[in-house]
Amino acid sequence: MLIVYDSLTGLGKKFAESLGYPARSVDADAAGEKCVLVTRNVGLGKIPPSTADFLERNKESVVGVVVNGNKKFGPFYCKAADKINKLYGISVIRKISGSGTKEDIDFVKNYIKNPPF
Ligand SMILES: Cc1cc2nc3c(=O)[nH]c(=O)nc-3n(C[C@H](O)[C@H](O)[C@H](O)COP(=O)(O)O)c2cc1C
Structure with missing residues (x-):
């Protein structure tokens, strides 16, 4: 399994690398x-263009998405x-705040190990 991240300020990258x-x-x-895929939001819940580009090319490879945001x-x-x-x-595997919690990390790791797909 590969983790692909779209991260501007580094929070999603940190989460991706902790898996x-x-x-x-x-x-x-x-x-x-x-x-x-670990990605973020831009402009009130919009998909970042860089994520949309990736999905257009690779959507068949993506088994689930984690989005990090701010409440x-x-x-x-x-x-x-x-x-x-x-x-x-x-x-949607999980919605997380910032770089996520230990529970978020455990949840996503478990999803990867025991996939419902
Ligand atoms: C212009 C802008 C719009 C955003 N809109 C939302 C939003 O609608 N919902 C949300 O949960 N977070 C929103 N965010 C927060 C981003 O998801 C947050 O900045 C992101 O988690 C940072 O991740 P990164 O460090 O991996 O780049 C927004 C951030 C920016 C800069």
């Missing part, structure tokens, strides 16, 4: 390898996750 799998930026392609955005908290699910049919 214990090879992690690389969304700028590279997944090259057909199954991956978990101060209220109803738009991690909304990009729901949009990715709707647009690309990709499962």
Whole structure:
């Protein structure tokens, strides 16, 4: 399993790297390898363009998405996750705040080890 992250300020990168799998930026392609995507929100729950570009090229490889956000955005908290699910049919594994908690890390690791796919 590969972890692909789209991270501007480093929080998502930190979470991606804490999962214990090879992690690389969304700028590279997944090259057909199954991956978990860790991404963020821009402009009130929108999908970052860099994530959309990656998904257009690699959506078949993505087994699920983790979105990191900030609860101060209220109803738009991690909304990009729901949009990715709707647009690309990709499962939402977890919505996390910032770089996530130990529970978030354990949850996502468990999803990868015992996938419902
Ligand atoms: C312009 C802008 C809009 C954002 N909109 C949302 C949002 O709608 N919902 C949300 O949960 N977080 C939102 N965020 C927070 C980002 O998801 C947060 O900055 C991100 O978790 C940072 O991740 P990174 O350190 O991996 O880049 C927004 C941040 C920016 C800069």
